[in-house]
Amino acid sequence: MTAPTTVDEVSAGLPSGLLIDGRWERVDETFPVVDPATEKPIARVADASVAHGLRALDSIVDAAPGWAATTFRERAELLRRAFDALTARREEFARLIATEMGKPLEEARGEVDYGAEFLRWYAEEVSRPEGDYRRSPDGGSRILVSRRPIGPCLLITPWNFPLAMATRKVAAALAAGCTAILKPAPQTPLTSLRFAQLLLDAGLPAGVLNVVTTMDAPAVCGALLADGRIRKVSFTGSTAVGRLLIAQCGPQVVRPSMELGGNAPFIVDEDADLDRAVEGAMIAKMRNMGQACTAANRFLVHRRVADEFGRRLAERMRDLTVGHGLDPLSQVGPMIDGAACDKLAGLVRDAVDHGARLLTGGSPLPGPGTFFEPTVLTDVSPGSRMFADEIFGPVAGVTCFDDLDEAVAVANDTEYGLVAYLYSGNTEKALRTAERLDVGMVALNRALVSNAAAPFGGIKQSGLGREGGREGINDYLDLQYVAIDA
Ligand code: NAP
DSSP: OOOOOSHHHHHTTOOOSEEETTEEEOOSOEEEEEETTTTEEEEEEEOOOHHHHHHHHHHHHHHHHHHHTSOHHHHHHHHHHHHHHHHHTHHHHHHHHHHHTOOOHHHHHHHHHHHHHHHHHHHHHTTSOOOEEEEOTTSSEEEEEEEEEOOOEEEEOOSSSTTHHHHHHHHHHHHHTOOEEEEOOTTSOHHHHHHHHHHHHTTOOTTSEEEOOOSOHHHHHHHHHHHSOOOEEEEESOHHHHHHHHHHHTTTTOEEEEEOOOOEEEEEOTTSOHHHHHHHHHHHHHGGGGOSTTSEEEEEEEHHHHHHHHHHHHHHHHTOOBOOTTSTTOSBOOOSSHHHHHHHHHHHHHHHHTTOEEEEOOSBOOSSSOOBOOEEEESOOTTSHHHHSOOOSSEEEEEEESSHHHHHHHHHOSSOOSEEEEEOSOHHHHHHHHHHSOSSEEEESOSOOOOTTSOBOOSGGGEESOBSTTTGGGGGEEEEEEEEEO
16 A cells, blocks of 8 residues: 555544544544644544543443453454554554654654554563462462453553554553553544554454543543542653642552653763764754653763764754655654744753853744754753753753763752663773663663663653563553462
């Protein structure tokens, strides 16, 4: 099949209702989905009310015992069929992501590959369930430990990786034997809707996954969490919303998994390979136009190499081509909306007011489309707002340090603890330094940590729990222990 190339072709034939109990349900209230590169609407999707949300909940509760009773093999085979289908439709999904979210096509293809990996990974993991048989120390009993699905889940995803954030949660939940409601971000719901249809086509029974799109997430999700039948919420998004959801989990003792914001330091020591560090900086900063929780947010560079690093980074950023995600020449797409551009312009102004020097960029580009120039600043004061807030855009701020102890202290001086990047020419020193960084993940002389086989997640106010790896399925399972007199 030829992949669609124009925006109209990309959005043609998309499901637009709510997915409840295996059927697409039309709803009178709808909201538009906008292509951020043109600021034009590309589709309208259903705007669910609390009543729709509660019906979706009834349906996943009814489907829960049947799905929990499926064999591990049945779940594995369904996930594997979904992996094969998604991989075969890579180009179609990539074009949809590039259109509704804005990232360049090549990156969108990377997201499809990464997102599909979670289906394959959990298809493999589910076939190897863990259990345990022990003798009590006094010899008086046997201890049998097994795992069971935690129950109906609420999965809430952000707009920046519309496919991968959904597959990372859905694949783990389904593998564990849980039913779920997926609530995608209103900016990018189309990818989730098409992914849900792909799962139905792969044989997912009705009611095992429902998709609820809404412009009133606080009311709909609040009602679901207050109901008492949701046993787990898995959320990826901002720390501010994560805090609210954790509080809403309290009354019904719902288990929260939280993948929240980041403020990643990118440390370049004096003995680092600078070619590699600049290459890594381009990836760690510019993946998804900087709109990633893992994006390098603070460049901390040894004073001896800081000028050269800043100059080379600015040259590379200046050379980038900005354009619509579907344009094959585009390397940098739009920001998700105009407010994101305004925020970036404010962060740049604040850094300059605090003494930073602008090496390239610094401003929004004229519309249509919410584009921002790739930007590099040096001599950024650690007191600037861009070192405290998530930048979430193509803006790199560099500051220098004199020894690694100082760099580690600055790196850890944040409430976030998701990921850190460290470039060093000395492996032992780098490993010792990694151990002192208060983060859930460290990338050593490389710029990517995302991997379906690895436990992704943060500490401090970057989150609770892990997604991916052997660990990811545990968040969806409860332990049960049976005591045996023997
Ligand atoms: P966001 O504003 O927190 O929204 C995330 C999701 O939560 C959206 O679907 C949103 O829907 C929903 N939401 C908002 N308020 C809610 C409420 N009271 N109850 C239930 N749901 C609610 O974040 P975003 O702007 O979409 O995404 C960017 C953030 O995500 C950044 O902070 C980034 O670091 C973080 N992120 C983290 C990871 C990770 O793995 N750690 C990965 C990607 C992104 P509405 O928009 O309708 O409110």
